[in-house]
Amino acid sequence: MDQALRPRRSPLFMPGANARALEKAKSLPCDAIIIDLEDAVAPDAKEEARRRAAETVASHPYGDREVIIRVNGMDTPWYHDDLAAAVAAGPDAVAVPKVGSADQVRTIAADMDGAGAPSGMGLWAMIETPRAVLECLAIAEASPRLAVLVMGTNDLTKELQAQHVPGRAPVTTALQMCVLAARAAGRVILDGVYNDVRDAEGFRAQAEEAYLMGFDGKTLIHPSQVGPANEIFAPSQAEIADARGVLEAWEAGDGSGVVTYNGRMIENLHVDTARRILALAEAIS
Structure with a gap:
């Protein structure tokens, strides 16, 4: 399938340490499953989450859904072991948080090569800082492995010392700059998560804004968000x-x-x- 046209309307984060969540993901109609070893996993559960995620992905339980493992960041003690285990498990892609430069993309791609990643295994780079936004085009063009840019809007809002408000005016410029970079480089780009899982109206409004802005999909944190995302980011x-x-x-x-x-x-x-x-x-x- 053309990677630029592969549906990525509804990539859903699932905590790597939660066996019930990983099992539930088998029945969800999301386009992609991101098994998370980073934010959703406490430090004392990192090794167990890594093992569980690798075993789950290696068993190929998710059918046609795209499967991604999000490893811990390059500046953490877990990064290299996470990356090696993720590559060995054979997901469609590895997601790396807080990617801030083209050099980091090239380093990650080299690390994936060193771990034996096949050429078809993609890299999803999370854009979460002002510097990453300003260097987004260089990041997007840094390696053929880089398939998807993912906005980390929670961290970005924090780094900007901005506020979470309806309409996202404080971060709209940054979002649009990254969409421009993605389109210039021919990459897929995903909007960040919506935090309040009880606010269905707010989620829908933000997802519709992202669709109009040009995003290919929106990362999700709860199964209830899958249906609306699939609807909004699909042609009517x-x-x-x-x-x-x-x-x-x-x-x-x-x-x-x-x-x-x-x-x-x-x-x-x-x-x-x-x-x-x-x-x-x-x-x-």
């Missing part, structure tokens, strides 16, 4: 019908360069968008 039936109409009008125009559809002028850029919508809908289905 109206968008699919419109895309088919655009392509039919274009093909009927026999490559004339400009045609009209429902009173709108259609050019190559509209055709490209229509094809992407239909390809994403097909990938989801």
